[in-house]
Amino acid sequence: MKRVLSMTALAMLLAACGETPQTLGAVRKDDSAYQGTGKGFAAAGWKQGDKAAWESQLKARAQQGQNDYGRMN
């Protein structure tokens, strides 16, 4: 009886040792968009992986596709 009690007490004492840490991990960082997808669906006119080319591509696309005053007048 004494042995069972001591085993139970030991098990209870050590129960917390199996706890996994619950601290928040750092959020996974995403790949930058300028790195591209490496696939053929990308818009033409810029080189995937070239940040400056990607930025100028998006600026040009915003102007051509959305600025109708610039396009028509």
Add this chain to the structure above:
Amino acid sequence: MARMKFICDAERCIECNGCVTACKNEHEVPWGVNRRRVVTLNDGIPGERSISVACMHCSDAPCMAVCPVNCFYRTDEGVVLHDKDVCIGCGYCAYACPFGAPQFPSQGTFGVRGKMDKCTFCAGGPQANGSQAEFEKYGRNRLAEGKLPVCAEMCATKALIAGDGDVVADIFRNRVLKRGKGAEVWGWGTAYASKQAGQPGVSAPEGAKS
């Protein structure tokens, strides 16, 4: 490059819901989830206006502040994204968001609230750019393809403009100057912190990213 922003020009929006449809189609968004919606202001009253609303990718995003598991992150372009592997679907972000952007799919027998889904500015998620895993969880990554969000690119009247904050602000400013009215941009101040809704405007600190 400044940060990515949306502008919805209420003078131009004709409530066609083309942006909503384009978004649903491009990202294969499930039933019951609308990453973008068209909202009518002063419905039925002369002078009513419609605007297209989705996640505005706020400068000081309240969803990021309240998330208990820290699943949100911001890209280099200022796009607010989240990691569905970390999200627990608690819904705090939905209460915090002033635009009602976070959506929760109701799937399964008991309509269990799933992981949060929202507009990604067509920038995908934390998985590899353009991968199948990214598409299934977040939709197409058009930014990594050198394209702009499909809602704005498909907008027939160009009411919805998206892209680099400086570029879209210039386009809108030019329009307002040409037509001489309609300078109000609904949600702009709330999202980009120059003015909170109902509060007097506060100018941005010097050197701050627009």
